Amino acid sequence: MNQSVLKALTLLELFQDDIEVLSLKDIAEQAGMPKPTTYRLLTALEQKGYVSRVKDEEGGKYRLGLKLLELGSLVANRIEIREIALPYMQALAKDLNEVVHLVVVNHEQATYIEKVESTRALRLYTKVGKSVPLYLGSGPKLLLAYLPEEKQQEIVQQSELRSMHRLVKQEELLQELRQIRENGFAYSVGEQDEDTTGVSYPIFNHHSQMIAALAISGLSSRFSGDNLQRIKEKTKRAAERISKKLGYRS
Numbered sequence: 572m573n574q575s576v577l578k579a580l581t582l583l584e585l586f587q588d589d590i591e592v593l594s595l596k597d598i599a600e601q602a603g604m605p606k607p608t609t610y611r612l613l614t615a616l617e618q619k620g621y622v623s624r625v626k627d628e629e630g631g632k633y634r635l636g637l638k639l640l641e642l643g644s645l646v647a648n649r650i651e652i653r654e655i656a657l658p659y660m661q662a663l664a665k666d667l668n669e670v671v672h673l674v675v676v677n678h679e680q681a682t683y684i685e686k687v688e689s690t691r692a693l694r695l696y697t698k699v700g701k702s703v704p705l706y707l708g709s710g711p712k713l714l715l716a717y718l719p720e721e722k723q724q725e726i727v728q729q730s731e732l733r734s735m736h737r738l739v740k741q742e743e744l745l746q747e748l749r750q751i752r753e754n755g756f757a758y759s760v761g762e763q764d765e766d767t768t769g770v771s772y773p774i775f776n777h778h779s780q781m782i783a784a785l786a787i788s789g790l791s792s793r794f795s796g797d798n799l800q801r802i803k804e805k806t807k808r809a810a811e812r813i814s815k816k817l818g819y820r821s
Contacts, residue, residue, distance in 0.1 A: 578604065579612050583621060583635070592625055592632045652783055653685050655816045656774070659809045660687045660785070667802055669789035670697075674710035674771070675782065676718070677702060679726055681711030689789065697763065697788075706744055709769035710786035713757035716748040717773060717781040723748060756807065757784070760791055768794035770803055772810035777818025785810040 585593060585601050593601075599609040613633055616622045620638030624631050656673050664671045664687040673685035680702040697703075705715040705726055715723060727741050751757045757771045771786040787806045794802060811821075 575612070578602070578608070579616055579621075582609070582612055582616065583639075586635050592634045594632045598633065652774070652813075652817070656783070656785070656813045657685060657687075659813050660685060663687075663785075663787065663805060663809045664689055667787065667789075667805060669787050669793070669802070672697060672710055672784075672786040672788065673774075674714060674784040674786055676705070676714050679705065681705050681708070681714055681784075683710075684783075691789070703763065708763045708786070709757040709759040709771040709788075710784040712748065712759065713751060713771040713773060713784040713786075714781075716751035716757065756803065764788075766791050770794070770799075770806055772807045773814075774810050774817070775814040775819040777820075779819060782817075785813065 581602050582598055585598060595606060595610060595613065598613065599606045602609060604612075613622060617624060617633075617636070620636045622633045623636045625634055652675070653673065660671045660673060668689045668691060670689050671687045672683050674681050674683055676682075681704070682702045683697050683699055686697060686699050703711055705711045715726065718726070723745065727744055755773070757769075759769045761767060762769075767788055768791040769786055769788040771784045773781045774783040774785055776782045785806060787802060814821075
């Protein structure tokens with residue numbers, strides 16, 4: 572890892588529960604770094620919101636910034652979503668014997684944060700921690716469809732829109748996103764894995780914000796007719812139950 576990054580992390584770790592505020596001198600001494608180096612690192616951390624300066628008669632001290640609180644809340648929220656969603660995902664996967672995913676937006680991409688396998692031989696391209704473009708697959712497209720329209724257009728315009736076998740036209744995708752939002756679910760065929768189909772429904776939090784997609788995937792031959800309708804109904808119901816657990820009230 573870059574030495575400057577390691578040094579900056581060392582400075583952040585000096586702030587413990589019982590030490591909320593530290594002077595430049597204290598930080599430099601405890602970190603074993605020259606004051607100019609310490610000041611330069613603190614200035615960079617301050618610019619990004621990881622520390623903030625507290626002015627006093629001694630010229631100023633430092634404390635942790637709100638950016639860390641923001642990141643901590645993000646991690647806590649994702650842990651909560653996974654813990655709450657997992658039992659419903661397991662029940663859905665067992666009931667339908669198809670692969671179930673939990674997908675979230677992460678830095679303008681879609682990241683798979685949980686996955687429950689089926690007992691079938693089919694193994695999908697996805698894995699926990701993997702990120703894909705927001706237009707690729709039912710879960711990612713559902714997430715993209717629920718972003719503000721301005722953000723949607725920005726992402727679509729900046730992306731190289733390519734599925735497995737074809738280029739995707741921007742206007743075609745934007746129209747599909749509007750349809751997804753209107754329908755309340757997303758459907759995809761062969762966009763990440765050949766001969767597979769995916770269906771996704773939104774998960775909402777207590778602020779009525781769409782925070783994740785519950786996606787189910789399997790061989791396209793099984794996602795048709797009455798069975799497709801059954802898959803959609805059960806996946807929608809599972810997403811609604813997870814949302815309710817997260818405090819959402821429709």
